[in-house]
Amino acid sequence: MDDGSFRMLLGLFNLSWRGYRKVRRGVKKRIARHMRQCGCREVGDYLILLEEKPEVAHEARKLLTVPISRFFRDQRLWEVVESSVIPELMREIEITGPGPVRVWSAGCACGEEVFSLKILWDEFEKKFLKASPLEIWASDTNPEVLEKGRVGIYEKTGLRNLSPATVQNYFVPVANGFRIQEGLRGEIHWIEHDFISESAPCKNFDMIFLRNNLLTYYEPPTKMRALIQVLTALRCGGFLIIGNNEEIPTGKFPLKSYSGYRCIFQKTSIP
Numbered sequence: 001m002d003d004g005s006f007r008m009l010l011g012l013f014n015l016s017w018r019g020y021r022k023v024r025r026g027v028k029k030r031i032a033r034h035m036r037q038c039g040c041r042e043v044g045d046y047l048i049l050l051e052e053k054p055e056v057a058h059e060a061r062k063l064l065t066v067p068i069s070r071f072f073r074d075q076r077l078w079e080v081v082e083s084s085v086i087p088e089l090m091r092e093i094e095i096t097g098p099g100p101v102r103v104w105s106a107g108c109a110c111g112e113e114v115f116s117l118k119i120l121w122d123e124f125e126k127k128f129l130k131a132s133p134l135e136i137w138a139s140d141t142n143p144e145v146l147e148k149g150r151v152g153i154y155e156k157t158g159l160r161n162l163s164p165a166t167v168q169n170y171f172v173p174v175a176n177g178f179r180i181q182e183g184l185r186g187e188i189h190w191i192e193h194d195f196i197s198e199s200a201p202c203k204n205f206d207m208i209f210l211r212n213n214l215l216t217y218y219e220p221p222t223k224m225r226a227l228i229q230v231l232t233a234l235r236c237g238g239f240l241i242i243g244n245n246e247e248i249p250t251g252k253f254p255l256k257s258y259s260g261y262r263c264i265f266q267k268t269s270i271p
């Protein structure tokens with residue numbers, strides 16, 4: 001499939017990618033296979049089929065998603081989350097009274113981001129002998145990745161950037177890999193949800209992870225619209241975390257940079 005045809009296909013779903021050549025090659029192969037399965041020899045026929053048959057379009061949309069993630073992806077970010085963001089959230093809860101800290105991992109893939117936070121939270125609790133309960137909404141459009149997150153089993157290669165102590169403390173070896181400890185799998189709502197077309201699954205989040213999806217793969221107008229929508233679900237003073245190679249689009253968003261670190265923002269009351 002040439003680049004022009006691929007761009008047309010992406011456009012159909014409001015997607016627009018730059019870079020990531022290796023990933024793009026893999027996705028093109030998946031789409032070419034799907035085209036053959038649907039009996040389409042030309043991209044034009046495939047595009048018509050996608051317009052006509054929602055179930056085929058649904059499958060193509062799934063094939064266009066990139067569910068790649070890693071535990072503690074972007075190490076520096078997690079250092080700042082551990083040293084500044086988590087203590088600040090704990091301090092605020094002490095002032096506002098008991099209640100869970102509510103986090104949304106939007107586009108969570110197989111849950112690596114979710115469990116990275118759970119691990120840091122648990123370590124904080126062990127160190128300071130107290131921590132507020134943590135409640136996480138983990139959402140994705142792809143039910144298959146959500147199921148993997150729910151089960152919590154990862155291949156050994158997926159744990160390569162975790163220290164042996166972290167693997168030992170938080171994972172249990174099972175026949176097909178390593179399973180995240182049961183104690184860490186509670187208080188997570190795994191939900192099928194599209195942050196482009198649906199409103200947020202809850203309100204007043206204390207922290208939202210929106211990394212390596214909306215701001216990387218979507219067309220600018222879609223990015224703007226969806227970001228505004230996502231931000232309405234973040235409480236004032238709450239944290240928005242984006243990917244290491246991503247930027248907040250130019251515009252009036254109620255956000256200020258936090259700790260001078262480029263991926264962390266705090267919601268302000270005025271845009």
Ligand SMILES: C[S@@+](CC[C@H](N)C(=O)[O-])C[C@H]1O[C@@H](n2cnc3c(N)ncnc32)[C@H](O)[C@@H]1O
Nearest residue numbers: 065067068069107109140141194195211212213
């Ligand atoms: C590259 S992974 C990023 C995972 C994780 N946030 C991270 O940074 O490691 C992108 C994930 O976003 C999901 N995604 C893409 N568009 C989405 C949408 N409109 N609504 C919800 N999830 C979406 C994909 O299915 C995929 O699992």
